Amino acid sequence: MNKTSLVAPLVIALSVTAPARAAEPEASVSQDRLHADVEKLVSFGTRHTLSSDSDPVRGIGAARRWAAAEFRKTSKACGNCLEVVMPEQTVTGSRIPEPARIVDVVAIQRGTTRPNEVVIVQGHIDSRVSDVMDIKSDAPGANDDASGVALVLEAARVLSKHKYEGTIVYAALSGEEQGLFGGKVLADYAKQQGWTVKAVLNNDIVGGSCGSDGFCDDAHVRLFSEGPRADATDKTRAAARRFGGENDSPGRNISRFIAGLSGSVQDDLAVRQVWRADRMGRGGDQTPFLELGYPAVRFSVAVEDYEHQHQDLRSEDGVTYGDTIDEMDFPYLAKVTRLNVASLAALADAPMPPAPSADAAVKTWTDVTWQPVPGAAAYSVWRRRTDAAEWEAEPVVARTQQTAVKLDHLRGDDWILGVSAISASGAQSPVAAAVPGGAFHPLAQD
Known part of the structure; x- marks a missing residue:
């Protein structure tokens, strides 16, 4: 050499x-479409992973079928540029006592020259209330995580109007609240397909700007990235102790890349890099990808509202609880969506x-x-x-x-x-x- x-x-x-670029795709993001998508997802009553698979208007099955129809509608508009697939696994777990089908809704936009290089944008379509096993109560799941699914659907509408060197995958995942099963289904599918996964952008709770303590921040989005790699071997860990690398996982350098890009996308949303794999004591669908060695990061709001996530719909002592659409900030969701769209476009075209x-x-x-x-x-x-x-x-x-x-x-x-x-x-x-x-x-x- x-x-x-x-x-x-x-x-x-x-x-x-x-x-x-002749036309930045993020400029086409529609706040109205994001609002309509969240409203539609909330209308299914509950999207609990173990809710009805066959009811035409209520439950996880109806929500999945609607998301697949939206991807197909987008594909028709771009000359059938998206391939819609629904990978699934039958699983059991501590929150799935009987075998259940976990089905993801996935749309694939093939790259023009390097179709095996893949970037993935995803959110989880399932929802829950206070009792994670309650499949009957209304669980609107507006911010957690209809916001992420709406972002994914909008990214597909916008980016499908353009062509990219590499492939973009759009995914609405099931089973997150029951144990990150939808992320595992897609991570396993990526491995089975032999994809070279360049980056996974997981969007989970991305549509609110105020916390349960009244503190608000609509000028930042948090971006979580792992430090030591989840797939590290004893050999890798020993080498990192000698030569460094604790702060240089691929996910961490994706985080740096997106943070550097954010200022050129809009001047009223900056990335707050959080150097841990997820929030303290919490998890997300980026984790199964990290465990297989695929670079992945998580977008989430700058401040969380714990009174309006994972809660039964109720009022107590003058405080309302429940993940409802009226607690969301759609201008903020549009900003996070624009940043995702710009990041996907940049990553898909890059080697x-x-x-x-x-x-x-x-x-x-x-x-x-x-x-x-x-x-x-x-x-x-x-x-x-x-x-x-x-x-x-x-x-x-x-x-x-x-x-x-x-x-x-x-x-x-x-x-x-x-x-x-x-x-x-x-x-x-x-x-x-x-x-x-x-x-x-x-x-x-x-």
Whole structure:
């Protein structure tokens, strides 16, 4: 492999900027459609995973059939550009005492040149009340998680009008409240299909801006990402203890990527990165993907309203409880949807991030190497101090066509290095860190 030599700490002046798009798809997001979708989902009464599968107007089955019909309607509008599938498994668990079918509703928009590279956007369609086993009571599930499903349906409507290099998968998942089963169904399906999963964007509780304590924040969305990888082996963990990487899982670098993108999407919603896999003591459908080694993050509101999630519909001491549509903030949901749409478009067009390695042992320079990436016309090399949260604003090497660089006078002990891939059109991938477990593929492949 050829090498480029660079005297550190010089930063090459040529920065990578995203190419101007003729029509940003996020501009087409409709707040009215989001409201109508949430209203429709609430109208099914309950969407509990164990509720009726056959009732035409009430229960999980009716909700799933409606979501599938919406995907098919969107597909018809784009010339049948979506393939609608409904993967399922029969499962039991602590919250599913008798075998039950868990069915996901999935629409696939195939990429034009790299259809096996997949980005997934998802929300869960099931709902619950205070008793997680109560299948009869009304469980509107407006914010948790009709908001996420509405976001997914709207993303499909908007993005299906455009073409992308890679594949976008839109999914309404079942069984989340009973044990993250819908996420597992789709993660297993992705593995069975042999997909190269670039990123999973899980949207769960994304439609409210005020907390149960009265504090409101409609200017931020939280983005959760894991630190140490869920699929780490003893070998990977031992290597990370020696060489670093605790803060550089693929999910964490997706989080950095989306946070960096957010300012160009809208000026009134910023990403608050939360560096843990999920909220304290809680879980979401990104988890089954992480366990299989697929990069995944979770979007959620800046502040949660616990009086209006997982609650029976009631009033007590002047306080109303229940996850109802009147407690939602639809301008906020539209902002979160726009950010998801822009992120999906950027990720779907970008090549896969490389799988770099860095060698700086007992020398005054650092060698960074990686294998060529399909669809990449060039690469940029990035750095940050080991105690810094974000990559430096400019790459240390920009747009090289080589797959190895020698960074003269850059003592690798003091730095985390990473590499991004850039397509011929200028679409740039997230940075993959040159640390143990930093590559965007399951560690079982190593």
